[in-house]
Structure formats: structure tokens, C-alpha cells
Amino acid sequence: MGSLLRRTRGLGMDLERHVVSGHMKLDQIDPAEMSPGEFVEKVRTAVESEKVGTIVIDSLNGFLQSMTGEQFLALHLHELLAYLNNRGVLTLMIVAQAGMIGNSMQTPVDVSYLADNIFVLRYFEAQGAVRPAISMIKKRSGGHERTIRELMLGPNSITLGEPLKDFQGVLSGIPILVGQGNGNAVYSSVQRD
Numbered sequence: 001m002g003s004l005l006r007r008t009r010g011l012g013m014d015l016e017r018h019v020v021s022g023h024m025k026l027d028q029i030d031p032a033e034m035s036p037g038e039f040v041e042k043v044r045t046a047v048e049s050e051k052v053g054t055i056v057i058d059s060l061n062g063f064l065q066s067m068t069g070e071q072f073l074a075l076h077l078h079e080l081l082a083y084l085n086n087r088g089v090l091t092l093m094i095v096a097q098a099g100m101i102g103n104s105m106q107t108p109v110d111v112s113y114l115a116d117n118i119f120v121l122r123y124f125e126a127q128g129a130v131r132p133a134i135s136m137i138k139k140r141s142g143g144h145e146r147t148i149r150e151l152m153l154g155p156n157s158i159t160l161g162e163p164l165k166d167f168q169g170v171l172s173g174i175p176i177l178v179g180q181g182n183g184n185a186v187y188s189s190v191q192r193d
Contacts, residue, residue: 001028012156025050031062036076039063043080047087055084059094060111074111081114116140121151124170126177133170134160 004026008015018024025046029039046052057063064073077093084091093111112118118138123130134151136144148170150161164170166179 001026010155011153025052029062031065036063036073040076040080044083047084047089052089054090054092056092057094059096061096074114077111077114112138117144120171122171122173124167124173124175126167126175133164135171 005016015024015026019026027042029042031039034042043055047055060073060077063077081091093115095111115138117136117140120135120137122133122135124133125131132151133148135148136146147163147165148167149163152159152161164175166177167175168178169175
């Protein structure tokens, strides 16, 4: 927990203040000590007894490691997500990919069919630097922006670059400069209070 609080503090987000005030609860779960069924029950109890409105599962990788087979993970997740959806709970799930850059990146489990919205965060190389990019690749209801943008997290801000129109292959991690620009991005920021 300490490392999460330090990392978010470095981004200008004081989660500890929200934990102390009771507006946020953080639970660290060791998948070796809790079965997926016990985890699902713990989440249900939190929703019913504490009126939780948002659940973040960071990450599904640990959940997967506690399972003997991927198909069981999908069944538990389907049950959990259906329950949370029926209760009006916003659920965010994070899946870490193996590999950092290039085509070798793999997701340990495909749960995309369970998700309403999917954002992909990838690293790519440009101008001798490794940069993060973000794109929304799925939105179940309604249209969405289909561009890829550079993403920068800094103290008190999330910064999105203009669409990376001069590059092709950004999500592969190995982009090719195809446009007239020089690969420099223009940024817009969202400031936090």
C-alpha cells in the first residue's frame, strides 16, 4: 500500500487523505491467500454493506495467477461484473501486459468481451525517447475518439498530446514517421485541484 500512496502522491494525488476521511478504501489482496470465490464475496460484501460505488481491480494478473485455468477466471469475472453492473457500480480493471515495447507485448488473459470500454496504454519509441501513448479501442455504446495520443503524467496534471498523425505503428511500439511533421507533439493539460 505504501508504494501506491507514494506513487500517486508523486502525481499530485493525495489518496491517503481520502483513505483517512473514509471516502476511499484500499485493500491489498494476496492471491495466494484468497481464492477467486473469496475475492468475489469480499467485493459483494463491500458493495452491499459499505455502499461502494467504484471498484478498481489492479490487477487482473494476480487474480489470474490464483486460477488453474483461464476459463475459470472468465466465469468468475463475468459473474462479478454482472453483479456490479446490476448494482450500478463503476468497475475499472487493469491488466498488465508482458513485454514493454514491440510486437512481443501479450495480455495474459482476454477479457475484452466482458468490458464496456477499453483503453490501451503502450510505450513507443520516438526521437530517441520512450514515450507512453493512450488510445480507446472499444466503447460498447456510442462513438468514441479513435486517435492515438501521447500521454504524460506529471505533478497535478494529466497531459494528452495532439493525435499522433505523423506516426504509423505506435501501438506496436515501433512507430514509423510517415507524416510531414517531425514527431514533436503539441500538448493539452488537464489540471487537478
